[in-house]
Amino acid sequence: MRLEQVTKIHRPKDNRGGRPALDDVSLTVPRGAFLAVMGRSGSGKSTLLHCAAGLDAPTRGRVWIGDTEIGRLRETARTRLRRERVGFVFQAYNLIPSLSVEENITLPLRLAGAGTSAPSETPCDRTWLGAVVDRVGLGDFLSRKPGELSGGQQQRVAVARALATRPDVVFADEPTGALDPATGDQILSLLDDLVRDLGQTVVMVTHDPSAAARAHDVVVMEDGRIVQVLHSPDAPMLTAVLGGRAR
Numbered sequence: 001m002r003l004e005q006v007t008k009i010h011r012p013k014d015n016r017g018g019r020p021a022l023d024d025v026s027l028t029v030p031r032g033a034f035l036a037v038m039g040r041s042g043s044g045k046s047t048l049l050h051c052a053a054g055l056d057a058p059t060r061g062r063v064w065i066g067d068t069e070i071g072r073l074r075e076t077a078r079t080r081l082r083r084e085r086v087g088f089v090f091q092a093y094n095l096i097p098s099l100s101v102e103e104n105i106t107l108p109l110r111l112a113g114a115g116t117s118a119p120s121e122t123p124c125d126r127t128w129l130g131a132v133v134d135r136v137g138l139g140d141f142l143s144r145k146p147g148e149l150s151g152g153q154q155q156r157v158a159v160a161r162a163l164a165t166r167p168d169v170v171f172a173d174e175p176t177g178a179l180d181p182a183t184g185d186q187i188l189s190l191l192d193d194l195v196r197d198l199g200q201t202v203v204m205v206t207h208d209p210s211a212a213a214r215a216h217d218v219v220v221m222e223d224g225r226i227v228q229v230l231h232s233p234d235a236p237m238l239t240a241v242l243g244g245r246a247r
């Protein structure tokens with residue numbers, strides 16, 4: 001995943017102060033990387049994630065998922081790219097309560113096939129899906145409904161759903177924000193396993209230094225810019241960096 005000189009101005013007419021939400025940001029996230037994005041509220045983390053995932057169009061600059069430049073795609077192709085090559089995990093799980101765990105996990109595969117003549121579920125998808133379900137430890141829960149699961153289990157379902165299409169990159173927006181520290185830690189270990197064992201690429205927005213410390217690299221944002229990149233930082237180092245920048 002790559003951003004090249006990306007600027008995002010949400011409301012140009014309101015923006016007389018000339019303060020874009022993203023200001024000329026360039027970032028390359030190699031395949032198999034686990035990157036955390038930190039920064040104060042309003043620093044541009046969500047805007048970066050939305051532009052990188054093709055949910056929002058940059059005002060200027062270019063974005064690639066794998067070898068595909070998102071800005072060159074028409075809307076239908078962009079929607080398809082989002083469904084098939086990008087996975088999302090949100091703080092609030094966003095599962096569909098009336099569907100079983102298995103149906104929630106496989107929903108992206110059914111959506112990916114929707115509107116096309118070629119059925120998208122292949123034997124390979126099934127093998128991958130089996131590996132994902134094993135990895136997230138949901139084998140015994142497949143027929144349950146999300147409301148019958150704990151928060152941590154629901155977030156595991158969300159992680160499995162994000163991986164269903166074997167996406168190029170998984171974007172996680174505060175994935176541990178609604179969980180107690182121990183359960184959050186299990187989700188972070190799961191993300192770490194997926195990166196290490198399955199070669200997934202994960203980009204995670206978080207406010208929590210101990211969550212960010214589980215990533216391999218951390219970018220720190222301020223006023224729409226990346227102001228620092230840290231390699232394998234620990235939580236105290238991140239707390240000190242963010243505390244220093246807040247002063």
Ligand SMILES: Nc1ncnc2c1ncn2[C@@H]1O[C@H](COP(=O)(O)OP(=O)(O)OP(=O)(O)O)[C@@H](O)[C@H]1O
Nearest residue numbers: 010011020021039040041042043044045046047048
């Ligand atoms: N849809 C929008 N319309 C107008 N302004 C927006 C929109 N989304 C974000 N902004 C503005 O862009 C700036 C960056 O916001 P963004 O949500 O990316 O920050 P953030 O770092 O993710 O914040 P938080 O940690 O609070 O979620 C802020 O000044 C915000 O008010």
